[in-house]
Amino acid sequence: MEIRWVEAFIAVAEELHFGRAATRLRLAQSPLSQTIRKLEKELGVRLFDRNTRSVALTPAGQAFLPHAHRVFEELELGRQSTRAAAGEVYGTVSIGFSGALNHLTLPPLTRAVRQRYPQVTLSLAVRVVTRDGIEQLEQGSLDIALVGLPIAPSSVRTRLIGREPLGAALPVDHPLSGESAVDLADLAEDGFITAPAESGSSLQESTLRACVKAGFQPRVVQEIADPYMILTLVSAGVGVALMPSNVAGIMPSASVFVPLRDEPTFMDHALAWRPDNPSPVLHAVLEVAEEVLPTPRT
Structure with a gap:
């Protein structure tokens, strides 16, 4: 089995089209088809179901694909290790x-x-x-x-690599937006914007932990995964949010970051x-x- 046979297999498996795979490999389509047939003969199985309209991996082809990828990953690691030993990192x-x-x-x-x-x-x-x-x-x-x-x-x-206390991101017209610091309990009646609970976001988990420590369950009015979009919705007046203090310098217009007076919850x-x-x-x-x-x- 030759490395170029495996490379040809990966190209066809990813493109599922012999013409596109041949273009990617800078080959004519006929030599590519011959290479795939050689590989199939070597392995003793069909790797692709193909007709004039479609190409699909057979179960054997699907089983072979991760191993084919691993061959090239190991080759690349070998190149990197060799050059790293010579003092070159790439x-x-x-x-x-x-x-x-x-x-x-x-x-x-x-x-x-x-x-x-x-x-x-x-x-x-x-x-x-x-x-x-x-x-x-x-x-x-x-x-x-x-x-x-x-x-x-x-x-x-x-x-x-970093440890920051949570603070409150508030709309600029919030009654507490002008304060130098706020008690988290004072936001218990506000609607909160958080990451989705099922997303596995540490920000969402930290928000829940801080609110429970302050004596209430947050009333979530909007869930969104992107932290900056959370800040954008705060500036739009949709609700409030808890964020680590590093966002203080990137708050959108019409929103402010206010530290909490409570015993800090760190992110x-x-x-x-x-x-x-x-x-x-x-x-x-x-x-x-x-x-x-x-x-x-x-």
């Missing part, structure tokens, strides 16, 4: 983050990585809440996720990764993160 690291909640942590990390390792490509995935980030790390579709703590028991490793921000991920690029990025995003003293 490759791609995928990072998932939620958006507005990471505006103070993501930029210094990405800037430092680009300055230190110009041949490293950062693939950024936005609107990744904590539960999604952990699942994607476990599945291997992300290398690093910016998450909130605590997380459920997992094979994923985390390191604290803990962390980097998460899979410790068994062998990528030398990942470990280089984590080393940079230790410098620019050190663990705060708690």
Whole structure:
């Protein structure tokens, strides 16, 4: 079996069209078809059901596909390790983050990585809440996720990079918007905007924990996953929200951030990764993160 046969299989499996796969591989369609037949003969099974109108993976093809991907992942890791041993770091690291909640942590990390390792490509995935980030790390579709703590028991490793008290995001015409600080209990009659309960957002969990500690269950009037959209709805007068103090500098017009007087409920921000991920690029990025995003003293 030749590597180019596996590469041809992956192209057809992803495109499900021999013409598009041939274009992607810069081949004529006839040699591509011959390559697939050679691979099928080598394996002793049909990998595709094909006719003049459609191409589909057979059960055998579906079973072979993840192993084919793994062949190229291992080859790429081998290239990266070889060049890392020679002092050169290159490759791609995928990072998932939620958006507005990471505006103070993501930029210094990405800037430092680009300055230190110009041949490293950062693939950024936005609107990744904590539960999604952990699942994607476990599945291997992300290398690093910016998450909130605590997380459920997992094979994923985390390191604290920030700790911020929650405060109130209020519409500018709210009766308490001009105060220097408010008691959370004073917002018990307000409608709250939160992330959906089923989304696995640490912001939603922190909001519920703070309100219960203040003696009430929040009345949720709107659920939305994007943290900055929560702030936008606050500015539109839809309701109030609890947010970590880092949003104070990015509040939309017609909204304000007011600290809470209560015993603080903290939102803990962390980097998460899979410790068994062998990528030398990942470990280089984590080393940079230790410098620019050190663990705060708690």
